[in-house]
Amino acid sequence: MAAVDAILVTGGAGYVGSHAVEALCRAGYAVTVVDDLSQGHRAAVPPAADLVVGDAGDRPLLDRLMATRPYHAVMHFAARSLVGESMRDPAPYLAGNVRVAQAVIDAAVAHKVGKLVLSSTANIFASSDGRPITEESPIDPGSPYGEGKYMVERLLHWADRCHGLRSAALRYFNAAGAHPDGHLGEDHRPETHLIPIVLEVALGKRPHLDIFGDDYETPDGTCIRDYVHVCDIAEAHIKVLDVLDERSARYNVGTGSGYSVRQVVEAAERVIGRRITVRMAPRRPGDPPVLVANGSRLRRETGWAPKLPDLDSMIATAWEWRRRHPDGYVG
């Protein structure tokens, strides 16, 4: 990489995006973030990056930015990302997320940015029979959120075939944890994700955790997920850039280990040293019972290996951030 390579990051003020921006800056890239701050946080953008507050789907804005300097790649994170919300209100996911992505892809093609890395999701896959999910596993999105991401993957397929735009779709399993320095973390409003909610219960900000269903066909009846540290996900974005010199690619990003909701609660109690009160609740629509990655293709082809693969480290780093920022970025 030339030290001056520039990367445009949409949604770089969000949870995964901000960790990717931090990793890119540390690796010596010049980073421009486009984020409308509707879900992201100004304070999550590292000072080394330029922040442009605006809609990632605003084509004239993208044209202006891409005309000012040559970008080596675009990393596209900007999207609504809540499975449950997408089941209640699908349009922003099936139309909105896809519209924004189309604008980013069109701008990248028009300005001859040769590489695009997409923040995709394991929610594009049909629920597995418990076996780890490979890149060849059947696609059957579990929600409008997953469907919208898959539609964007198809847009990228055709952008490569028709215009030569190389892309990597990174299907994250469950992003978890926070930067070990304690300065970046997870702050969604409203918060719907398991680990941050568990931490809010530990802090006394919520009375209990609702466990969404304990009648799934899993050993303890609760859903199983593959939690992967957000810094390891960030690193994967940098690793795949070299692959894009040759071709487009799709990768599953996970550790290959699955943990049930109950196991996450037990790990949090162990790490934090406090009891987490739980309450049983009905299943949440759109949740597949088991999602565990076979991440061997990413490891084999890029040399990626998670540095913080154990659940306790994910919870410990998330807890450290949350302890330091009990009110999130606002506080």
Ligand code: UDP
């Ligand atoms: N979950 C839960 N209670 C909550 C939030 C999440 O039981 O308050 C469960 C959810 O049903 C899923 C798992 O925890 O099985 C992970 O959910 P999360 O929203 O963190 O990530 P997702 O798998 O939807 O991407």
